[in-house]
Every structure is written in structure tokens, then in C-alpha cells.
Amino acid sequence: MVGNETVTDGGVIHYLRYTWKKKLILLGLLVMTAVLALYAICAGSAELSPWQVLLTLFGQTEGQSQIIIWSIRLPRVLAAMVAGIGLAVAGAVMQNILRNPLASPSTLGIAQGAAFGAALAIIGLGAGSTPSTGGGALLINNPYIVTIFAFVAAMLTTMIILFLAQYKGVSPESMVLAGVALGSLFSAATMLLQYFTNDVNVAAIVFWTFGDIGRASWGELGIMSCVVFSSLLFFLFNRWNYNALDSGAETAKGLGVNVEKTRQWGMFFASLITATVVSFLGIVAFIGLVAPHLVKRLIGGDNRFLIPASGVMGALLLLAADTLARRIIAPVVLPVGAVTSFLGAPLFLYLLVRGSKLG
Amino acid sequence: MILSVKGIEFSYSSRTILDKVGFSVQKGEFLSILGNNGAGKSTLLKTLNRILLPKKGNILLDNQEVSKLSRLAIALKMAYVSQHYESNRQTVFDAVLLGRKPHIKWEATASDLALVQEILAKTGLKEFALRYLDELSGGELQKVIIARALAQEPEVLLLDEPTSNLDLRNQIEVLRTIHNAAKEKNIAVVAVMHDLNLALRFSDKFLLLQNTKVFAAGGSEVMTAENISQAYGVPVRVERVQNQIVVIPS
Numbered sequence: 001m002v003g004n005e006t007v008t009d010g011g012v013i014h015y016l017r018y019t020w021k022k023k024l025i026l027l028g029l030l031v032m033t034a035v036l037a038l039y040a041i042c043a044g045s046a047e048l049s050p051w052q053v054l055l056t057l058f059g060q061t062e063g064q065s066q067i068i069i070w071s072i073r074l075p076r077v078l079a080a081m082v083a084g085i086g087l088a089v090a091g092a093v094m095q096n097i098l099r100n101p102l103a104s105p106s107t108l109g110i111a112q113g114a115a116f117g118a119a120l121a122i123i124g125l126g127a128g129s130t131p132s133t134g135g136g137a138l139l140i141n142n143p144y145i146v147t148i149f150a151f152v153a154a155m156l157t158t159m160i161i162l163f164l165a166q167y168k169g170v171s172p173e174s175m176v177l178a179g180v181a182l183g184s185l186f187s188a189a190t191m192l193l194q195y196f197t198n199d200v201n202v203a204a205i206v207f208w209t210f211g212d213i214g215r216a217s218w219g220e221l222g223i224m225s226c227v228v229f230s231s232l233l234f235f236l237f238n239r240w241n242y243n244a245l246d247s248g249a250e251t252a253k254g255l256g257v258n259v260e261k262t263r264q265w266g267m268f269f270a271s272l273i274t275a276t277v278v279s280f281l282g283i284v285a286f287i288g289l290v291a292p293h294l295v296k297r298l299i300g301g302d303n304r305f306l307i308p309a310s311g312v313m314g315a316l317l318l319l320a321a322d323t324l325a326r327r328i329i330a331p332v333v334l335p336v337g338a339v340t341s342f343l344g345a346p347l348f349l350y351l352l353v354r355g356s357k358l359g
Numbered sequence: 360m361i362l363s364v365k366g367i368e369f370s371y372s373s374r375t376i377l378d379k380v381g382f383s384v385q386k387g388e389f390l391s392i393l394g395n396n397g398a399g400k401s402t403l404l405k406t407l408n409r410i411l412l413p414k415k416g417n418i419l420l421d422n423q424e425v426s427k428l429s430r431l432a433i434a435l436k437m438a439y440v441s442q443h444y445e446s447n448r449q450t451v452f453d454a455v456l457l458g459r460k461p462h463i464k465w466e467a468t469a470s471d472l473a474l475v476q477e478i479l480a481k482t483g484l485k486e487f488a489l490r491y492l493d494e495l496s497g498g499e500l501q502k503v504i505i506a507r508a509l510a511q512e513p514e515v516l517l518l519d520e521p522t523s524n525l526d527l528r529n530q531i532e533v534l535r536t537i538h539n540a541a542k543e544k545n546i547a548v549v550a551v552m553h554d555l556n557l558a559l560r561f562s563d564k565f566l567l568l569q570n571t572k573v574f575a576a577g578g579s580e581v582m583t584a585e586n587i588s589q590a591y592g593v594p595v596r597v598e599r600v601q602n603q604i605v606v607i608p609s
Contacts, residue, residue, distance in 0.1 A: 011476040011488055012469075015452045018489055240460050246449070247457065250441045253410050255511070256434025256461040301448050304466075 022299040022309075029312040036316060037081065040323045041073045045331055079216035079224065080322040080336075081315040083277045084287055086228035088314020090270035091288030092295075092307055093235050096242045097266045098172045104288035105274035108161060108175070109182030110154050111285070114278040116186040116193075117153025119205045121146045123197045146208065147279045154275030157182055162267055172263065210335030211284035213322045220280045227276045231269040235307050238262060242303040284337050286344030287314050287321075297351060317344075360419070361386050361547045362407070362437075362515050367416035369399075369406055376402045377413070378571040384547040384564065386514065389538060391558035392551045394568035395591055400551040401442060403568070404517050407549065408437050421514065434461040438513035442520050442551075444504050446492040451484055454492055454503050458510030475510055482506045482536050498529035505533060509540055516541070518550040522557060530554070534561045555587070555606040579604060 042048045048056075048065055055061045056069045087105055094103040105111055125145055164170040164178050194202045216224065235242075241262045244252040249259050277284070291314040292306065299305050318336070321343060325334040363383040369376045377399045384390045392400045405411040407418060409425055418425040420436055438458070455478060459471045479485045482502050492500060501524065508516055521537065522530040538561045541548045552558040558565065565581055567574040567590040574590045575581040584597040587606060596609045 011452075011479065011485060012472045014489060015450075015472065015476075018450070018452075240457075240463055243453075243457055244460055246445075246447055247454070248441065248443065248445050250405075250410055250439070251444060253430060254408060254434065254437075254439030254441070254508075254517075255457065256429075256431040258430050296448075302453055 019305075022302070022305045025299050026305060026309045026312065029309060029316060033081070033312055033316045033319065036319055036323070037077050040077045040080075040319060041069060043323065043327055044068070044073060075216060075218055075221050076213055076322070077319065079221050079281070080213045080319040082221065082225050082228050083213065083216075083281055083284065084291070084314035084316070084318030085232065085311040086224070086273040086277050086314070087284060087288040087318070088291035088310040089228075089232055089235055089307055090273040091314075092292035092303075092310040093242065093266050093270045094288075095292055096245060096303065097263045098175045099245075100173055100176045101293070102176050102289070103179075105270070105278070106283070106285045106288060107183070108157075108179030108271075108274075109184075109186060110157050110161075110179075110271055110274045111278050111283045112183040112186040112190070113157030114150040114154035114275060115205075115209050115283060116190045117149040117151070117156075118146050118208045118279070119190045119193045120153070121149035122204050122208065123193050123201050125149075150279035151275050153186075154278060155271070157186070158268070158271035158275065161271070162264060165267070166260075166264065209283050209337075211278075211282040211337030211340070212333075213281060213318075213336055214333065215281055224276055224280055228273055231273050232307075232311060234265070234269050238266065239303040239307055242266070242307075246301060246303075282335075282337060284318065284340055286340045286348070287318050290344045290348050291317055293348065293351065360384070361421055362549070363417075363419045364407065365417045365419075367403065367406055367418070368414045369402055369411060370414060375571050377406070379416075380568070380571075380573055381416075382564075382566050382573070382576055384515070384549060386545045386547050387542055388564055389541055389548040389550070389562045390564040390566060391562040392549065392566045392568065393555065393558060393590070394574070398568040399571050400568055401519050404439075404519050404549065404551055407515075407517055408433050408439050410439070431461055434511065436513060437515040437517065438508035438511040439517045440504055440508045440519060440521060442523070444500070446495065446500055448491055448493055450489050450491060451495070451503050452479070452488045455479060455484075455506045455510050458507035461511060474512075478506050478509050481540075482509070483532070497524045498526065498533075501525060501529070502533060502536070505537060512544075513546060515547045515549065518548065520551050520553060522552075522554065530557060537561075555582075559604045559606065582606075 038050055038053060041053045042050055046068055048068070052061065052065055053069060056066050091104040094108065095101055160182060161175060161179060165172065165175060170178055190205070194205055241257045244255045244257045245259065245262065252259050292310045295306055295309045295313050299309055318340065321339040322336045325336045325339045328334065360383045365381045367377050367380040380403055382390070392403060394400055402411060406413040420428070420433065425433060452475060455475045456467055456471065459467060459475070463471065479488055482505065484502055484506055487495065487499060492503065495503065501521065505521060518537070522533055525533060534557060537548060540546060559579065559582060564578055566576045567581065567586060569590045575586045582597065582604060584595055587595050587597065594609050596607045598605050598607060
């Protein structure tokens, strides 16, 4: 009997060791993100030392460095991290509930919907575009209207997707197809708007669509954080449901999961994150697709680890992309959306070709 | 009666699949649902835990109407093993731990883990614990899915063709594991079976379906040559070989 128990415990210990490895990888990602964040705060036209930054963050210094850090660099770094977490966990959850590895904030038409809303506000209401690093020449009459219109249009797209799924019986697997259709519909509508307007407005629309982390100030950061972290909490609360869904809808039902509700609410929160991030920052492609896939290859598909690790990976990737966008041909700041796609696409192709699946 | 079913009717648009089907099982009993393809066996199984909603009829699980229970309340008493399952990139241990899902509040406890380990040992999967599902053979995978259902600690276990895709040895092993678990933990088993001889060997009760209706139901006394011949539309002989009833198509 005693011998038997030792054998039993041995098996559990092996399993715990296996999950510890995943936790260690998560911890490693966190440390890398923290280090990168510190670097991102230091780097810029006014170089600061890490020590100076730490002192300032803990309120030990006064003067110029305090202003640079608190009003320029810190909100930007935090915004990149919060948006990265949001887009990545939204992508991870969408891929799970729609059972499609291509599902992500940018493949479901939500981002395109937001862009259409923004274009409508810029042209129809003459709201202009938001000012940002390098874009000072553009007119800004009312940035809030643009953001609100983008948000409403993005949520409208979400409602259409949810409606198709719930009442028209479109299967989760074909939702991505519906999303692609919606996306091209909105792109076409935006194109038509651009065709019939003046060049200043076209420039403003194009500028808006380039994702730019620098648009977020503390206020926007606050709203974004509330949405992202409450949704993240919801996703974590449902992680076992998502694990059950991974084994098929019937099995999940047999395990006591309310499959329809889990899908609807998951889609709602994932879309809410996307709509919020995109309407504040513009289109930031690829993070929602690449981050979960990268993490899956590192630690596997268990949502208990996949969701938090995707979030950290998203933060790391978007922060890296934004820092690169700021530094590569400084003082010119590249649009971060272009950088994420430039880095994301080859990385993604490499992973697909290599095809290795670790742990 | 842990599970009692009365007057179940189910149809896809105008096509009737189940017509006034009823039966009951007690704890520790193994009931086999038998019949030709399209007789309504899998549909019947799916109506039992409300994966499909029957048009009419009552299903009482431990004296409670299944139609009025929440999914979670059903899952705490009844486990379901689907005919189709997906092998994905997760370890055997994780796959079986998922069976604890209805019992887990926030995170799996030490006793959940210990139970999973105990079931892995019982189903002969101990050395596979950290292997990935997509690296397993069909028989091993089937055992994992059944181990998951056992980890759910159900009072009723629903199995849709638990031995399809298995070789002779694994058929016997898997059914013996289920049979022993049913006796040991007093679980009622309701299984859709294709192999009549395996059903005869492991079941206590039989439900013969023919063309949406119950043709015959009861203990081994209903498994006569006449009943089986009529239910399946194939002439058969029923003989006793080494104290075991055997069906031979003639």
C-alpha cells in the first residue's frame, strides 16, 4: 500500500514538474518584458540612464527627466504593453472559440470596421485626425469624435458577427470567412469615402489607420487598461471552459460547459478589447495572430498558461515593435502597424515552415 | 433508478429519429443500446444529457428532470463519451484532468491530481501520462477519453461506440475497464454497441432499437435468435459456447 502511494505521488510530481516548466517560461517572458520596458523608457532623443529612470519612477528626482518620463515615455511604454496584452489575449480566445487558427482581431473585420468609422467621422463630420509624433501638420478638430465613431463601427461589426453566429447558424469555423467578407466590405466603403473627398482628408484617414502608440495619453491609457484587464480576468475565469472547447463542442457540453454562452461572451469581450485598442491607437496588425501562436509553440495549448503567456508575449512584441519604430531612423517615428507586420509576417512564416511544436 | 427515460421523441425537421423510446437503468448496471445504423442509437444517447433536445418525453436523472438541470449539474452526475473526439497537442494527464472540470472551482487541487493519477494507473495509461495525444495510437486515445469520463466521477456513464476503431485485445481491455469501474464505483453505464458478442459478454441489460422504436428491452433473455434476426433484418443463430452466449449470422 505504501509502495503504491509513492508510485502515485511520483506521477503527480512528474506532472507538476512539467507545469513548472511552463510557469518558468512565463516568468522568463515577464522578465524580458520588464527589461525591454526599462530600455524603452531610457532610449530616446534625450538619453536617460536606467538608474535615473528608476529613481524618477520611485519619485526620487525632480526636473526635466521627470517630465520626459512621466508625460512622454511612460504612458507610451505602458500603452504599448496594455494594447499588446489586449490584442494577444483577444486573438488567443478568438482562435479557441472559433476553432480557427486564423482568427484574430485583424482577420474578423473589426479593425477594418473601426477604420471605416474613423473615415466617416473625419470626412462626414470634419473631425480631422489626432496629432501625434511626426504628424503635427495634420488638422485636428475633434479627436474624440473620431475615436467614438471608430469604436461604434467596430462594435457594430462585432454585433453583425455575433448575430450571424447566433441567429443565422453560421458555424464557428466559418466565422473567419464571414469576418474576411465584412472586412473587405468595410475596406471598400472606406475606399469610396476616400475617393470622393479632398487630399487633406485622405491624408488624415491614411494617417489614422497607421497604428500609433503615441496617441495614448494617461486618460486613454486608463480606459484601455480597464477594458483589457477586466476582459483578461473574464478570460482567465473561463480558461477551463476554453480547454474543454478544445476537445470539441460535444465533449465540452458533456463536461458541463454552456458552449453557446461561452462563445458569445468570449467573442464579445475579445471584440471589445479590439474595438477599444484600435479606436485609440489605429490598426496594429499581426500581434493578435502571432503572439498566441508563438506561445503555443513554446508552452502548448493549455489555456491556463496560454492566455497569460500570450498576454505577456503580446506586450513584449508590441513594445519591441514600437521601440524599434521610434529608434530605427530616429528622430523619425515609423508607424508601429507597419513594423508589427514587417516583423510578424516573416517570423510567422518561419514558424510555419519549421513546424516544430515544443512542450 | 438512477436514470429513467420515458416516451422520448426526436426528429430532424420531418424525419422521425426516435419514437416513444423509454428504458431505465440502475446503479452498477451496464446497458447496451443495439440496432442497425440509422436506428437512432447515437441520437438517443445525445438526448440523454441534452446535447440534443428531445421534442417530447421525460428523462429523470436521480429523480430530477434533465431538461430543468443546468449543464454543470448534469455534468456532475453524467459523463458522455462522444463517437468523435479530437486528438490535439495536450498531454494525456491534462486530457484526463479535464474530466475534473465540473468539480473544479478555480484551479485543480492536489486531490484532483491524485485522482487523475489513480485513474491513469487503473486504465493502464500511467507510462503515457506526459505523452501528447496526437502521438498516441487509436486504442490508447480511446482509453484516454474513457479515463477522462471516469475522472468526472459520474453516476451515469454514456458511451457512444466505445470500441469502434479498436483491435480485439483493446476492445476487451477497454470494456473490462469500464465494466470493472461500473461495478466498483456503482456507475450505471449506457453504451451504444455495434459488436453483439462484446455487448453480450459485458452487459446486464439490452435495448434493441429498430427503425426509431424500441423492438425489445430487458436482460439476456431478450437476446434470442428471433428478436435479433428481426431487429437487424439478418437471420442469426444464438448459441452457448463455453458458458458464453454467442450470436452467429447464418
